[in-house]
């Protein structure tokens with residue numbers, strides 16, 4: 001029986017169940033340590049450990065905190081038959097070193113009231129391989145209060161997208177922000193202003209899609225976010241340009257960039273597999289975003305995993321859905337960039353592990369006593385290539401086909417191994433989680449300035 005720690009201090013009363021030893025990322029650097037994990041699944045101590053608990057030496061690999069991906073779409077319930085589910089999506093997350101996913105509410109039915117939220121929560125229990133935070137959408141005014149006692153956050157769409165046809169009008173936003181601010185949950189926003197879309201002709205390539213939903217539409221919507229009340233816990237999803245990064249940093253708002261906007265441009269491919277909202281930008285804009293990320297100016301990386309079936313993406317460009325899969329490849333692609341010397345490990349771990357977990361109020365993302373022992377073991381010499389057919393997602397394709405990747409060799413969830421030699425060996429013990437910290441508590445609110 002797992003026990004919960006009552007006080008934050010003396011963890012010695014818990015018994016040690018596992019000691020992991022080797023090089024680990026602790027207090028901002030790699031150092032050789034022993035990490036003791038207690039029977040509540042938390043890190044008990046970091047340093048020398050004399051207990052008789054089972055020991056495991058990771059050899060030449062390194063121990064890192066597991067990641068949080070605060071933006072995924074598993075399309076469950078209501079997705080097409082034989083498509084992604086919460087079960088397959090969370091196993092993909094586990095294999096990709098992700099311990100917690102934030103699942104977006106634009107499923108069918110939309111998660112807009114308590115009943116739809118509860119129906120979705122029931123799909124997590126007994127099925128999910130990792131923890132799931134369920135967002136809700138604030139489209140039913142009298143459902144906001146009861147939803148806020150269950151959901152992990154809200155998602156607001158300022159532009160039409162899969163499952164959302166009519167976003168709120170400009171005049172509706174200020175009262176919506178005021179109401180959401182009182183509920184104190186994180187609010188993620190899809191920021192594009194549809195009034196600025198170029199609709200005169202039908203786009204047939206990623207280059208034309210970029211012209212159709214231009215940078216100006218994104219930056220105009222981000223400008224609206226910077227005028228929202230300060231008490232709102234606002235986070236801008238999938239920012240694609242340096243202009244966006246500068247706006248959001250200046251107003252100290254949280255935001256994310258996706259691996260596809262960091263690594264792919266509107267000329268990386270010519271078919272609908274490269275169709276995504278907001279669009280892939282020009283190579284110059286992509287490089288500016290990547291350089292800002294490398295400098296640590298992008299606080300969070302998130303996948304916006306959208307595993308549309310292959311046949312849907314083979315439709316004519318203008319009819320194909322937007323979105324790419326990514327939860328399983330996000331960390332491996334970026335670990336390969338660390339290995340090649342293009343990205344600092346410290347920058348990656350802050351953006352993929354520490355800040356997103358703190359943004360969602362979760363006690364992990366760093367190797368520290370008292371944190372949940374959600375850890376991965378990475379062998380930086382074990383490079384592989386991304387292959388769509390080998391991914392856990394039934395969609396079977398990826399825009400990163402053939403890209404270099406470093407997959408976690410092991411993944412521990414609360415100290416229990418769920419990935420071993422790169423294979424999923426866990427059980428569906430994932431839970432629905434909500435923010436455990438309120439804003440203002442120590443460690444709660446990451447900003448781009450930390």
Ligand SMILES: [Zn+2]
Pocket residue numbers: 071073104304
């Ligand atoms: Zn999304």
